[in-house]
Amino acid sequence: MKKRLLERVESKFNLNVLNDLIFVDDRQIYFVIETHVKPNMCHLISGDLSKIGLPNFDEIEASKLLDFVEPDNLLAEVEGKHTFLQKIREKFTNLKDEIFLYIPIKNDLKPIWLYVSFKRIEGQALVLGQVVRIYHETPVNIIHYQKTYQDSLTRLFSRETLKMHIDYLQNTRGSYLLYLDIDDFKSINDKYGHQAGDQFLIDIANFFISKWEHNVLYYRLGGDEFAMYCYEHDDDSIVKRANNLVEDIENLNNMTKELGVSLSVGIVKITDENRDYHRLLNLGDKCMYESKQKGKGNVTLYV
Numbered sequence: 001m002k003k004r005l006l007e008r009v010e011s012k013f014n015l016n017v018l019n020d021l022i023f024v025d026d027r028q029i030y031f032v033i034e035t036h037v038k039p040n041m042c043h044l045i046s047g048d049l050s051k052i053g054l055p056n057f058d059e060i061e062a063s064k065l066l067d068f069v070e071p072d073n074l075l076a077e078v079e080g081k082h083t084f085l086q087k088i089r090e091k092f093t094n095l096k097d098e099i100f101l102y103i104p105i106k107n108d109l110k111p112i113w114l115y116v117s118f119k120r121i122e123g124q125a126l127v128l129g130q131v132v133r134i135y136h137e138t139p140v141n142i143i144h145y146q147k148t149y150q151d152s153l154t155r156l157f158s159r160e161t162l163k164m165h166i167d168y169l170q171n172t173r174g175s176y177l178l179y180l181d182i183d184d185f186k187s188i189n190d191k192y193g194h195q196a197g198d199q200f201l202i203d204i205a206n207f208f209i210s211k212w213e214h215n216v217l218y219y220r221l222g223g224d225e226f227a228m229y230c231y232e233h234d235d236d237s238i239v240k241r242a243n244n245l246v247e248d249i250e251n252l253n254n255m256t257k258e259l260g261v262s263l264s265v266g267i268v269k270i271t272d273e274n275r276d277y278h279r280l281l282n283l284g285d286k287c288m289y290e291s292k293q294k295g296k297g298n299v300t301l302y303v
Contacts, residue, residue: 179284
């Protein structure tokens with residue numbers, strides 16, 4: 001049936017559908033990936049790969065395509081730079097029918113973004129890939145996605161991002177959630193006004209960003225409450241980090257010293273049995289209030 005329809009269209013309009021419509025534009029890039037061989041091989045069907053910043057090839061190991069992906073991008077800022085490439089690999093490996101992915105390709109000035117479909121061919125150990133669209137600027141959808149998961153005032157990750165990161169968490173070993181609340185934050189608003197209070201929150205966020213490490217992520221939960229997700233830690237090192245953070249906030253600037261602003265911290269160890277987002281936040285909040293009951297600048301580890 002499909003063959004007869006194709007022949008009818010080609011006869012009526014005096015054209016070759018493949019050559020005159022589908023493959024006429026060298027930006028229309030199609031490829032197939034064999035999934036029954038190791039390593040999986042990617043074969044180019046049509047298109048000029050130089051249009052998307054790649055060297056032209058007839059075939060290449062599919063895993064080597066990840067070498068051309070730019071991991072430092074707006075999407076990775078939300079989903080995690082250290083796992084961005086791994087997640088692309090996992091989505092392809094777990095492909096059941098069809099998926100669409102935004103993929104940034106390394107370029108000299110800024111990434112070239114591709115919107116790519118991957119479709120498993122029924123009855124064949126093949127995946128058909130198509131570059132649906134090429135963006136030389138960051139796609140609006142990616143910008144909106146990032147803003148959705150980023151706190152508008154501090155530009156730290158939001159509460160929604162923390163939930164997503166916890167839900168995506170695969171290995172809980174050495175992982176902790178820290179629930180942070182600013183002690184005497186109200187005194188800043190009362191003495192200097194809400195604009196100064198907002199600026200103080202921004203200053204804290206900038207301090208967090210300046211102290212960035214690969215195994216520590218920061219979030220603003222709302223108001224003067226923040227959270228940290230840390231991995232590659234143990235009980236001693238996470239408590240030490242929390243105490244150092246208290247000291248840093250107390251000495252952040254002249255205003256914190258003058259008003260005695262400090263930090264109360266609740267720490268919860270994340271395990272395979274204790275990894276539910278809501279439970280972790282509730283336990284962290286409970287431990288944080290236990291810290292407050294002891295006085296300003298205290299740390300409590302849930303046991």
